[in-house]
Amino acid sequence: MTAIDAVSVFLPQRRVPVESLAVPLGLSDMQVRLFRRFHGLTEVRRDPGLSLTDLLMRAAAGLTTLSTLRRRVRFVVYGRAFPVVTPYPVNPLHEVCRTLGLGHALAFTLTQQSCASALAAIDVAGRLLASEPDTPDGPPLALVLTGEKAFTRDAQFIPETSVFSEGSSACLLSAGGGRDRLLAYACHQRGEFDVAGGESPARFQRAYRPALAEVIGRALDRAGIGLSELRLVLPHNVNLMTWKRLCRLIGLPLDRVLLDNVTDTGHVFCADAFVNYRTARERGLLRPGDRYLVAAVGAGDGATFAAMVFEH
Amino acid sequence: MDDGLRLLRAARHTVTGPAALLGDPRLRSRAAEYLTDLTRPYGRRVPDGLFDAPPGALGQSYGEMAAELIPAVVPPDEPVDLLVLAFAVHDMLPGRATAAYLSHVCPGTPMSFALCDQGSAAAFTGLRIAREYGCRRALLVTVEQAVLPYDAAVPVPARHRAVAMLYGALAGDGAHGDATGNTARPGDNGATGGDGGAGGPDRIELGGGARVTALRQHADVGTGDVTALAAAEVRELTSGRTDVAVVLGADLAAAWPGPGGGAVTTGPPRQPSTGVWWALLDRLAGDAARPRPVVAADYEPGLGYLSVVALEPAGRSEPVGERGAHERAQPLVGLRGADGDPDPGAW
Numbered sequence: 001m002t003a004i005d006a007v008s009v010f011l012p013q014r015r016v017p018v019e020s021l022a023v024p025l026g027l028s029d030m031q032v033r034l035f036r037r038f039h040g041l042t043e044v045r046r047d048p049g050l051s052l053t054d055l056l057m058r059a060a061a062g063l064t065t066l067s068t069l070r071r072r073v074r075f076v077v078y079g080r081a082f083p084v085v086t087p088y089p090v091n092p093l094h095e096v097c098r099t100l101g102l103g104h105a106l107a108f109t110l111t112q113q114s115c116a117s118a119l120a121a122i123d124v125a126g127r128l129l130a131s132e133p134d135t136p137d138g139p140p141l142a143l144v145l146t147g148e149k150a151f152t153r154d155a156q157f158i159p160e161t162s163v164f165s166e167g168s169s170a171c172l173l174s175a176g177g178g179r180d181r182l183l184a185y186a187c188h189q190r191g192e193f194d195v196a197g198g199e200s201p202a203r204f205q206r207a208y209r210p211a212l213a214e215v216i217g218r219a220l221d222r223a224g225i226g227l228s229e230l231r232l233v234l235p236h237n238v239n240l241m242t243w244k245r246l247c248r249l250i251g252l253p254l255d256r257v258l259l260d261n262v263t264d265t266g267h268v269f270c271a272d273a274f275v276n277y278r279t280a281r282e283r284g285l286l287r288p289g290d291r292y293l294v295a296a297v298g299a300g301d302g303a304t305f306a307a308m309v310f311e312h
Numbered sequence: 313m314d315d316g317l318r319l320l321r322a323a324r325h326t327v328t329g330p331a332a333l334l335g336d337p338r339l340r341s342r343a344a345e346y347l348t349d350l351t352r353p354y355g356r357r358v359p360d361g362l363f364d365a366p367p368g369a370l371g372q373s374y375g376e377m378a379a380e381l382i383p384a385v386v387p388p389d390e391p392v393d394l395l396v397l398a399f400a401v402h403d404m405l406p407g408r409a410t411a412a413y414l415s416h417v418c419p420g421t422p423m424s425f426a427l428c429d430q431g432s433a434a435a436f437t438g439l440r441i442a443r444e445y446g447c448r449r450a451l452l453v454t455v456e457q458a459v460l461p462y463d464a465a466v467p468v469p470a471r472h473r474a475v476a477m478l479y480g481a482l483a484g485d486g487a488h489g490d491a492t493g494n495t496a497r498p499g500d501n502g503a504t505g506g507d508g509g510a511g512g513p514d515r516i517e518l519g520g521g522a523r524v525t526a527l528r529q530h531a532d533v534g535t536g537d538v539t540a541l542a543a544a545e546v547r548e549l550t551s552g553r554t555d556v557a558v559v560l561g562a563d564l565a566a567a568w569p570g571p572g573g574g575a576v577t578t579g580p581p582r583q584p585s586t587g588v589w590w591a592l593l594d595r596l597a598g599d600a601a602r603p604r605p606v607v608a609a610d611y612e613p614g615l616g617y618l619s620v621v622a623l624e625p626a627g628r629s630e631p632v633g634e635r636g637a638h639e640r641a642q643p644l645v646g647l648r649g650a651d652g653d654p655d656p657g658a659w
Contacts, residue, residue: 005599084406087351093429112411112426152349191416256614302412
């Protein structure tokens with residue numbers, strides 16, 4: 001069973017108030033107020049001095065055991081919201097692998113599920129590990145990376161919905177670890193909301209919460225547990241209002257959702273799950289045996305709704 | 313050993329027309345802004361006025377290229393569980409979640425994602441993931457376009473090409489009623505092993521399909537080591553057999569120590585993402601009257617990946633692929649050439 005053995009997160013120190021985004025993004029005062037007061041998004045992390053490679057390296061550097069375990073790493077899977085983030089053939093993923101001494105691993109990027117790509121990366125890495133033979137140094141491991149720059153307008157904010165923070169994460173997975181075991185994964189895609197799919201943004205807004213509720217329910221069913229058995233929900237940091245309304249829709253107490261990072265980091269692309277996991281661990285919110293759910297929505301062109309249930 | 317998948321159907325095409333979506337001024341504007349911002353930090357530049365050009369001069373949309381192939385390989389009553397889109401060079405709508413859209417237009421609304429940043433190895437990785445999913449049917453699409461909208465200073469693919477391959481689980485074999493893949497469907501154009509020209513997708517006739525009997529990938533393979541490693545892999549996977557065809561991607565064929573001669577089919581040059589698969593389909597279609605095992609291999613020189621797949625056409629009793637240790641010492645006969653080509657009938 002796929003398990004998370006270690007997690008590291010990197011967020012740039014530099015904080016940018018949402019008001020500072022108004023001029024460069026052409027936002028009106030009303031739009032800024034919407035972000036701050038309605039959605040609870042007050043600031044994001046951005047550092048123009050850090051490259052994408054820098055972000056990935058900072059996260060990997062936080063995995064203190066990686067250097068001693070690196071020979072067991074057979075797969076490096078980079079889950080990324082934006083499909084193309086460098087001109088071809090610039091390849092930060094393989095730069096990072098070479099620097100970390102992971103050239104022996106099979107490394108690739110998994111994308112086009114927007115911000116839900118990280119959960120698919122965990123699922124894929126776990127499946128690859130399950131049939132991988134032991135290495136001479138022990139059972140095989142996978143390194144799942146996330147990390148993105150707010151390099152273009154589409155990567156800076158989602159109109160009327162969210163603002164993006166730069167950041168990154170690194171996560172070591174095993175096929176048989178016992179720390180955070182993956183019990184279930186559910187994913188549902190709505191490609192009709194792509195630019196060629198013919199559906200309207202308004203219809204997407206109406207479909208959003210029911211679709212997320214459905215995929216959460218499916219993940220819980222697969223895990224064989226009910227909503228009330230969840231100790232915690234680690235959300236995507238899209239905004240506060242979405243989660244308040246979703247909680248009403250599915251009957252989940254709002255205090256069961258770790259929303260603290262929405263306010264001061266915003267939406268860290270695919271890294272939200274790991275940012276929130278780190279916070280949960282730091283605050284002692286997870287005890288052995290606790291079940292928790294991770295939710296993600298990829299809402300670029302086309303939409304992906306995904307949820308995972310873990311046991312800590 | 314069996315790798316649990318059978319190649320059921322395949323289609324491919326060379327695209328010469330414009331991408332319809334690039335005729336939309338709003339999408340052109342978004343793409344121009346995205347690409348300009350993408351290249352700026354790396355000191356590269358999108359030429360002024362590029363997006364004022366007619367859509368036909370701009371490049372392609374992988375969503376359109378792949379969507380055209382889906383009806384040729386997936387009938388409506390055969391839902392797909394997993395769709396993997398593999399690419400190296402990106403398309404002209406680089407911010408789009410194309411795989412999510414393809415899920416929408418593919419029977420079964422499959423789980424879908426794209427694999428990239430791995431050069432020519434990405435499609436092999438996609439096949440490997442399909443194997444691990446153990447799903448009823450998996451659709452693997454590999455795409456490339458012959459355009460980069462900035463001064464990349466690297467060769468681009470020679471043509472806009474896409475290859476779609478529908479794989480089914482061996483248990484139950486995936487297809488309804490006809491596991492041979494012979495059923496004609498809307499979208500078929502009747503072509504068999506053609507060149508995938510501008511007339512639309514070519515469906516490749518695969519007879520009863522082909523089982524994937526081995527699938528291997530090696531990382532960190534230097535250019536000085538790849539020929540020996542590839543030869544060893546091909547030798548192991550063909551050991552003891554005199555009737556195995558070998559298909560090599562152009563980058564690997566260029567370094568191949570061959571003779572090889574008539575037993576080796578080489579992928580078209582400057583088609584790194586589709587070339588080996590294009591040639592593999594040629595090989596399978598060409599051998600339809602007299603099916604024989606095929607080993608296909610490709611090398612990604614920039615990133616150091618060697619990927620190898622072995623397939624066994626339906627109707628054969630002895631698979632090529634994983635063999636017992638006692639068999640591995642057998643000589644490599646499939647690649648002998650001038651000194652005694654064991655397969656004069658091959659290309």
